[in-house]
Amino acid sequence: MHELSIIANLFEIMEEKAEEKKAKKIVCVKLRIGKLSGVVPEFLHTAFDMYKKDTIASGSELEIEEVPLKIECKTCGKKMVKDDFVFICTHCGSKELKTLSGTELTLEKMELEI
Amino acid sequence: MKKKEILVLEDLLGSNKKIASDIRTKLTQRGIFTINLMSSPGSGKTTLLERIAEHMRPETKIAVIEGDIETQRDAERIRAKGIPAWQIITGGACHLEAKMVGKLFPKIPSDLDFLFIENVGNLVCPASYDLGENLRCVLLSVPEGDDKPKKYPKAFTTSDCLILTKTDLLPLMPFDSQQAQNEALDINPKLKIFTTSALKDIGVKELVDFFILTRQNLLYKNA
Numbered sequence A: 001m002h003e004l005s006i007i008a009n010l011f012e013i014m015e016e017k018a019e020e021k022k023a024k025k026i027v028c029v030k031l032r033i034g035k036l037s038g039v040v041p042e043f044l045h046t047a048f049d050m051y052k053k054d055t056i057a058s059g060s061e062l063e064i065e066e067v068p069l070k071i072e073c074k075t076c077g078k079k080m081v082k083d084d085f086v087f088i089c090t091h092c093g094s095k096e097l098k099t100l101s102g103t104e105l106t107l108e109k110m111e112l113e114i
Numbered sequence B: 001m002k003k004k005e006i007l008v009l010e011d012l013l014g015s016n017k018k019i020a021s022d023i024r025t026k027l028t029q030r031g032i033f034t035i036n037l038m039s040s041p042g043s044g045k046t047t048l049l050e051r052i053a054e055h056m057r058p059e060t061k062i063a064v065i066e067g068d069i070e071t072q073r074d075a076e077r078i079r080a081k082g083i084p085a086w087q088i089i090t091g092g093a094c095h096l097e098a099k100m101v102g103k104l105f106p107k108i109p110s111d112l113d114f115l116f117i118e119n120v121g122n123l124v125c126p127a128s129y130d131l132g133e134n135l136r137c138v139l140l141s142v143p144e145g146d147d148k149p150k151k152y153p154k155a156f157t158t159s160d161c162l163i164l165t166k167t168d169l170l171p172l173m174p175f176d177s178q179q180a181q182n183e184a185l186d187i188n189p190k191l192k193i194f195t196t197s198a199l200k201d202i203g204v205k206e207l208v209d210f211f212i213l214t215r216q217n218l219l220y221k222n223a
Helices: A003-020 A041-051 B014-029 B045-056 B073-079 B098-107 B153-157 B167-172 B177-187 B204-222
Strands: A025-034 A061-067 A070-073 A079-081 A097-101 A105-113 B003-011 B033-038 B062-068 B085-089 B114-118 B135-141 B161-165 B192-195
Touching: A003 A025, A003 A041, A003 A105, A003 B003, A003 B014, A025 A041, A041 A061, B003 B014, B014 B033, B014 B098, B033 B045, B033 B204, B045 B062, B045 B073, B045 B114, B045 B204, B062 B073, B062 B098, B073 B085, B085 B098, B153 B177, B161 B177, B177 B192, B192 B204
Parallel strands: A025 A061, B033 B114, B033 B135, B062 B085, B062 B114, B135 B161, B161 B192
Antiparallel strands: A025 A105, A070 A079, A070 A097, A105 B003
8 A cells, every 4th residue: 555655756746747837726637557567546546535635636636547568579579468467478488578568657647727 | 717738757656766776876886785675574584684694794794774664673683683773664654665765874884785675564565666776585485375476466576586485384384386486487587586494594595695696796897
């Protein structure tokens, strides 16, 4: 349950950006969360709703896009989505793989009222 | 009043990563090799550290940062062995963050060879936080069961070493050591695996030799 700590970091970034843009309110916050990011989206929602009270984002909505774990095989060049976290190429059995996505914990966009 | 959408694209752990990277640079420059130990509570991190200390000292200078939700107990155990140890009490937080390690920075003697960080006992959350370590180890004890790597993939995919602990209990437990190792290698083929029992002093010497060699390699590369 480190989701609250991650939400605290999120609010630091959100408030800094809102101030930069001289926003009156934050209306919507969009995150991209990888399958292998180690956080549970449901808990992020709970933590976000607790944290937003009495902030510039008190009336805001949190949207989370879950990003699948996608890898590319360095041996055969094929790309694949891995739901089982097994880092072995499904096509040729190689263990030389590159992670393309799935580890994100990113604040992608914000909608502001200016 | 108008609405405006802005693109941010910031890593939510970006500030932690930056602090960790600073810590790593500063410690490595002093020749201090830092090892982050992660595992469930009770898998034997402190006992392993006590045994590691016996093998390393007096030739090798070590210190330990202990992370726990409450109590000074682990730091006291390490200090009782004559090793400098500092306790971070997180007061509820389930993991250590780089800024907590950063606060201790002024206390860390510059003539150390190794700094061990014993993370809060938890196989989930610590995996997301870089603490500025050079090497990350995950411990898995025999009583926990051989099915843990795929259940808690992040701890295993982000680690450099897997240390199987309490292997003196293997004859008493339905723990398939090969199965546990294969499962861990499936999710992280680069894992270096060590089989240990700190209590019976099995495999700890090999682990210590590996730590010393890895530190020497790093210092040689940076020289």
